[in-house]
Amino acid sequence: MPQAPSTRWCPTPEQLMILEEMYRSGVRTPSASQIQQITAHLSFYGRIEGKNVFYWFQNHKARDRQKLRRRLSRHQHLLYSCSHPHSLHRLEETFHPPPLPPPLPFRHQTLPNFLHQVPVTSSPLCHCFSGGGSREANEGLNLLCKLETGGGVETPARASNMGYGYERMVKMDGGSAIPQCCPRPLKTLDLFPTKSTGLKDERSTSKSSSCSTSTNLSP
Amino acid sequence: MPQAPSTRWCPTPEQLMILEEMYRSGVRTPSASQIQQITAHLSFYGRIEGKNVFYWFQNHKARDRQKLRRRLSRHQHLLYSCSHPHSLHRLEETFHPPPLPPPLPFRHQTLPNFLHQVPVTSSPLCHCFSGGGSREANEGLNLLCKLETGGGVETPARASNMGYGYERMVKMDGGSAIPQCCPRPLKTLDLFPTKSTGLKDERSTSKSSSCSTSTNLSP
DNA sequence: TACGTATGAATGAAGG
DNA sequence: CCTTCATTCATACGTA
Secondary structure (H helix, E strand, O other): OOOOOOOOOOOOHHHHHHHHHHHHOOOOOOOHHHHHHHHHHHHHHOOOOHHHHHHHHHHHHHHHHHHHHHHHHHHHHHHHHHOOHHHHHHHHHHHOOOOOOOOOOHHHOOHHHHHOOOOOOOOOOHHHHOOOOHHHHHHHHHHHHHHHHHOOOOOOOOOOOOOOOHHHHHHHHOOOOOOOOOOOOOOOOOOOOOOOOOOOOOOOOOOOOOOOOOOOOOO | OOOOOOOOOOOOHHHHHHHHHHHHHOOOOOOHHHHHHHHHHHHHHOOOOHHHHHHHHHHHHHHHHHHHHHHHHHHHHHHHHHHOOOOOOOOHHHHOOOOOOOOOOOOOOOHHHHHOOOOOOOOOOHHHHOOOHHHHHHHHHHHHHHHHHHHOOOOOOHHHOOOOOOHHHHHHHOOOOOOOOOOOOOOOOOOOOOOOOOOOOOOOOOOOOOOOOOOOOOO
16 A cells, blocks of 8 residues: 555655755745645645645755754854954855755856746746745845854843733733732633643653644544 | 743643633634733643733634635635636645545534624633623634635735735635646746735745846845 | 654744 | 744654
């Protein structure tokens, strides 16, 4: 049997190749229609859904960035100790030998074609998903910049100024009408009997939390 | 050590259960005071902040909408392909029946209640946060209506609002955008034509300086 | 058999 | 609300 209703999508070699090619070409965050097209095309090589494409790019980009960040921080340490801030800028160029295809400046090789809507492409598929170039193009540098500046201090304040959504709301409310009752579930409100079945799996001991929706009790 | 300063909140099973129950009951965008109350209650089951509740609802709502959209979109595709047997593109949804876990159905059993603005709540907690039932009530229908109407045909110019995460695109593609992507790598296919009607569509093209996909050599 | 890695998928959190 | 990012979960696969 070919396979059971595999729960998870797995790219076929062709699909993967194409996806990577596109990524290399600069596609990082394909738009709705792009994904649609990509999906349509890739579906020729095997089962695939839009979300797969979406996730693929999302993950790929994130991981790419992650690696880069890792490396950067590592090297940063070295340089940092040398107390030569300006050298950081050349960092990436300095050390990104060949391990992974960094957000290379595709701009000057393949993308331009798309930008002109000229079908000339190394790969038959790519030009279809050109998207824009500049954005992705800058992305690489941008990332580097961000990383560089952020360096070791990541995630700025999180409590101070939460953001637009919630914080603001709270402010508006001014904290007035809500007389936060008791810190514990009111007796009357005992809805769901807290099953003592031990659902509390919670890896509290773990360093962080995880959130697996219980909806997935699969094998 | 109970736990390190976990960076991220993760709902305990109880919290999650309650939140879901409330959501099912119609709570979609709790007000500040509601959030506070909810938070107060949930805090009994574990650490939790108002913003967590806030985000949870926001994300959950979006996700829920995604599913709906996806559903509709799939439906569309089916219909589309039916009325257009000519369509070459075989959408994944079209030919792979039920390979993936069905996006469990919207609680039509519960929603109706709100529609009547009847605070019928299966859980004792709910009534505390009933807020304006009607509001949420309409929200549900509203969403459905919107999706249904917009889904089918050439969606006016409402491509702007799509889910997030991933489905945002699915919606856009709606049925109009899909060019004729052959099931196999074409030689010269037109890039995404319909791109975006006029919405922001910030991505691919850097800043929509003026043109769309064309040469957008950065400044 | 037991880890370590790669990666699809999911979701909390923000920014705007 | 929309979009993106970061983290994390779960699993398949490889290697010792």
